[in-house]
Amino acid sequence: MSTSEILFWFLSVLALFSAIMVLVSKNPIHSVLWLIVVFFAISGHYLLLNAQFLAIVNIIVYAGAIMVLFLFVIMLMNLNKETEPSRNIWMKFSGVISGGLLLWIFVSATRSAGEIVGKTAMIKEGSIGLIENLGKVLFTQYALPFEISSVLFLSAMVGAVVIGKKQ
Amino acid sequence: MNAIILSAAFGVVMMLCSFLIKNKSNFRHIASVALLILLIGNIADTYGYTFFAIDTHGMLQFNRFGLLFNSIAIGSTLLYVLLTGKEIENAGMHVAEYFTLILFVLCGVTLLSAYNNLLTLFLGIEIMSIPLYILTGSDKRNMKSNEAALKYFLMGSFSTGLMLMGIALTYGGTGTFSLEVVRNAPNMYKGLVSFLEILGLLFLLVSMAFKVSAAPFHFWTPDVYDGAPSVFTSFMATIVKAAGFIAFIKLCAVRMAETESVVDWKMIYAIIIVATLLVGNITAVFQQSVKRMLAYSSIAQAGFMLFTLISLNDMAYEGILLYSAAYSLATIGIFAVLVKMKDYTFDGYNGLAKTQPVLAATNTVFLLSLSGIPLTAGFFAKYYMLAAVVKTGNYTWLVITGVLFAAVSVYYYFRVIQAMYFKEGNAETTTIVPSFKYGLIALAAIIILLGIFPTLLLRWLYF
Numbered sequence: 001m002s003t004s005e006i007l008f009w010f011l012s013v014l015a016l017f018s019a020i021m022v023l024v025s026k027n028p029i030h031s032v033l034w035l036i037v038v039f040f041a042i043s044g045h046y047l048l049l050n051a052q053f054l055a056i057v058n059i060i061v062y063a064g065a066i067m068v069l070f071l072f073v074i075m076l077m078n079l080n081k082e083t084e085p086s087r088n089i090w091m092k093f094s095g096v097i098s099g100g101l102l103l104w105i106f107v108s109a110t111r112s113a114g115e116i117v118g119k120t121a122m123i124k125e126g127s128i129g130l131i132e133n134l135g136k137v138l139f140t141q142y143a144l145p146f147e148i149s150s151v152l153f154l155s156a157m158v159g160a161v162v163i164g165k166k167q
Numbered sequence: 168m169n170a171i172i173l174s175a176a177f178g179v180v181m182m183l184c185s186f187l188i189k190n191k192s193n194f195r196h197i198a199s200v201a202l203l204i205l206l207i208g209n210i211a212d213t214y215g216y217t218f219f220a221i222d223t224h225g226m227l228q229f230n231r232f233g234l235l236f237n238s239i240a241i242g243s244t245l246l247y248v249l250l251t252g253k254e255i256e257n258a259g260m261h262v263a264e265y266f267t268l269i270l271f272v273l274c275g276v277t278l279l280s281a282y283n284n285l286l287t288l289f290l291g292i293e294i295m296s297i298p299l300y301i302l303t304g305s306d307k308r309n310m311k312s313n314e315a316a317l318k319y320f321l322m323g324s325f326s327t328g329l330m331l332m333g334i335a336l337t338y339g340g341t342g343t344f345s346l347e348v349v350r351n352a353p354n355m356y357k358g359l360v361s362f363l364e365i366l367g368l369l370f371l372l373v374s375m376a377f378k379v380s381a382a383p384f385h386f387w388t389p390d391v392y393d394g395a396p397s398v399f400t401s402f403m404a405t406i407v408k409a410a411g412f413i414a415f416i417k418l419c420a421v422r423m424a425e426t427e428s429v430v431d432w433k434m435i436y437a438i439i440i441v442a443t444l445l446v447g448n449i450t451a452v453f454q455q456s457v458k459r460m461l462a463y464s465s466i467a468q469a470g471f472m473l474f475t476l477i478s479l480n481d482m483a484y485e486g487i488l489l490y491s492a493a494y495s496l497a498t499i500g501i502f503a504v505l506v507k508m509k510d511y512t513f514d515g516y517n518g519l520a521k522t523q524p525v526l527a528a529t530n531t532v533f534l535l536s537l538s539g540i541p542l543t544a545g546f547f548a549k550y551y552m553l554a555a556v557v558k559t560g561n562y563t564w565l566v567i568t569g570v571l572f573a574a575v576s577v578y579y580y581f582r583v584i585q586a587m588y589f590k591e592g593n594a595e596t597t598t599i600v601p602s603f604k605y606g607l608i609a610l611a612a613i614i615i616l617l618g619i620f621p622t623l624l625l626r627w628l629y630f
Contacts, residue, residue, distance in 0.1 A: 106366070
């Protein structure tokens with residue numbers, strides 16, 4: 001087993017384990033902290049795929065900004081065990097069924113996806129995720145969506161002002 | 168391209184107006200002029216006068232169908248602003264911003280009529296949705312409006328998440344974001360359809376069905392449409408919804424059709440259509456508030472527009488254009504009358520024919536059009552939809568179901584007419600100016616004209 005393979009398995013196990021911990025933790029703060037571990041593990045995967053920019057952005061945006069926001073919201077709402085809503089048995093039952101169906105679809109899709117084998121992970125030699133190539137593609141082929149997304153952010157900004165401003 | 172750039176630019180101009188101009192009532196006039204220029208720009212684009220030569224790298228593809236739809240959408244918005252602009256001023260404090268957001272929504276609409284890439288599809292859907300979350304919650308003092316906005320935002324972002332997941336999975340399956348996939352390219356797996364792509368398309372189908380409020384993804388619609396300020400419900404239920412359909416149809420016509428050999432998509436559409444018609448029509452029957460009834464009726468009308476997905480022939484494309492025009496105009500008219508009413512229940516309409524004969528008469532035309540009575544635009548819209556399915560030769564049972572539910576819909580639309588004309592009461596309205604009445608009459612005239620000569624609109628598709 002090469003180093004990258006060992007790293008891959010280690011990161012995968014870490015990501016899956018902490019993702020499960022996010023769900024089973026009773027304390028919401030613990031859930032958020034486990035979620036940060038998930039993001040770091042996924043960033044590790046990005047690094048293995050030679051996508052440094054994506055890895056850094058993932059950490060800065062998700063593990064940094066969004067997680068802090070999550071923590072703030074949880075602290076402001078003052079969630080603890082007493083306020084946890086009691087779920088009834090039918091809710092749980094339907095949740096298990098629909099989640100199980102989704103899992104079934106996912107598993108069967110990946111099982112039959114024979115074409116993936118041998119052409120996904122471009123470890124080491126793949127340079128598609130390097131910031132140089134990303135910039136080139138972003139400002140040539142994807143220039144139009146890049147510019148149009150400014151309208152999206154502008155409307156979100158206008159919205160934030162409209163909602164946040166005092167009457 | 169003209170419409171995309173101009174709508175974004177006018178949005179920015181409107182935004183700057185908010186602190187340059189103090190008089191509130193000016194915003195309405197500026198917005199009307201901007202929309203008029205937008206309409207002219209789009210028509211110029213239709214006949215080859217593109218003001219901006221931009222290499223889109225295949226991200227956008229303009230055709231006559233999409234450009235004509237743009238004209239319908241912009242024209243409907245213009246009529247909407249002219250008719251109910253006064254009410255937008257009363258909806259909240261930030262009037263100029265509301266017009267800004269409406270123009271940004273139009274930018275999203277024009278993107279959706281021209282997208283040729285899943286990335287631009289996503290951007291279009293988001294540019295269209297995010298301003299709507301804000302418009303829904305614009306009545307900040309009203310708890311119902313706040314609740315509706317939050318609900319819409321949470322549900323909408325969840326469906327956006329599904330859409331992104333779907334796009335990512337289809338990318339995994341095909342290695343490209345573009346709508347048309349070259350199936351025999353060397354990097355494809357022996358020209359076969361990947362299961363990742365199928366799974367991704369399924370996710371895309373779910374999120375698009377959510378955006379057009381097709382059952383079983385319609386649960387947000389009644390609450391959001393009911394809670395939002397009525398003027399903005401009118402905009403949401405008409406132009407935005409029609410644009411969602413245009414995007415949905417393109418996705419199905421290109422992407423789903425390519426994978427027809429693996430999945431029986433048409434059967435899935437048929438199930439969605441029947442469920443949508445059933446839920447929309449049957450629940451609308453039991454409503455007491457006209458606004459809530461219109462929310463369910465918009466679900467029911469969505470069921471009819473979905474017929475295009477089954478047929479996907481020339482007649483269906485003509486039909487969806489006519490349907491979006493007929494449905495948008497009629498619904499804008501009904502909401503324009505609704506916002507003038509003091510009481511939104513059916514009883515609130517009692518005796519409107521005595522107090523406001525013009526309002527009652529035009530409202531009757533709009534309601535007849537929605538239920539699909541001949542001599543109104545709604546009849547030919549429904550006729551084209553159903554005839555296009557008949558033309559394909561299959562799914563006759565679906566057509567019969569559609570006709571049956573159209574008959575059911577007559578019941579709840581006629582309840583309003585019955586209340587206006589045959590019930591004793593004293594329907595109270597806010598003050599109504601003569602120009603508003605003329606606007607309603609003009610709208611009703613357009614609907615009747617389209618009902619007699621549908622080719623007035625459709626011939627623009629060909630020359």
